[in-house]
Amino acid sequence: MLAIKTLTNNLTTFGRSVRLMGDKFEISVVGNDPLLADEQIDIAINEINRVDRLLSTFSEDSNINRINRNAGIEPVKVSSEVFRLIDRALQISELTHGAFDITYFAGTGYTGDDAAIATNADVKIAPSPIMLTNYKSVVTDAAKQTIFLKEKGMRIGFGANSRGYAADRAKYVLQMNGVSSGVINAGGDLLTWGNQPNMKPWTVVAADPTKRDEPFANLNISNMAFATSVNAEKYTSINDKKFVNAVTAKKGFPVSEITSVSIVSPTAELSDAMASPIINIGVNAGLYLINQLNQIACIIIDDHNRIYTSKDVNI
Incomplete structure (x- = not known):
């Protein structure tokens, strides 16, 4: 309507x-x-x-499905649009030191001979989920326009952006x-x-x-994209105590310092991709990172409702 x-x-x-x-x-x-x-x-x-x-990862003939099916097997030629999208995602992963990562683990992928132990001196060990969740294991070839995932069981997805x-x-x-x-x-x-x-x-x-009720609600966002990521308050109750269920990508410690991050940039793709990593990176490192970049700004609210902004943001 x-x-x-x-x-x-x-x-x-x-x-x-x-x-x-x-x-x-x-x-x-x-x-x-x-x-x-x-x-x-x-x-x-x-x-x-x-x-x-x-x-889509549900369509059998989609570029993403073919890349995932051929993980650890061979490179897959993709459309120029998908190649550029993956290439940009890897650049953001590099920029955030892996806090943003389109790769994930979908199982060991090792069966039969792949998992066999040959001798005491020659033992094949299947990669761990941590090894498979690594943007550096995505190999791109711009000339051939191919994407290759190095390890079996490795997958890529675009839920974040x-x-x-x-x-x-x-x-x-x-x-x-x-x-x-x-x-x-x-x-x-x-x-x-x-x-x-x-x-x-x-x-x-x-x-x-x-x-309307947000403290930076009158921020000018004309010709820009504005994305917010919230540190979801999912708790597990143990002996009547509540523990935050969100964890950082690197250390696995509970995230409690940042409540939300809002990113303003020229594209929704970039704003979407950068919002969640800043929660994992933290206030000081997040502001430092954003302040090094052009045409991007952030607003961080911590768990005490204190507001931090990158340079050139007036609210």
């Missing part, structure tokens, strides 16, 4: 909420023709569904179709371009009313 939110200077924000990629997407476009706006939103939805199929990439693609096709302003809310992460109907910049409040 098409929702009409605001009318100013003959410009209106038309929006629709739909469930895509297992999450709630809200797609809003600014214009003056409700029928045209409805058609444009359909185009955006089609593009998001295309990305969902592209990155697929929604962001889908939102970026939807924005791209909308802009190519002449939509000069809009907002895509992908499960609470925001991607904006252009201005509101009143010609003012998009802010977190204007783009997503659910952010």
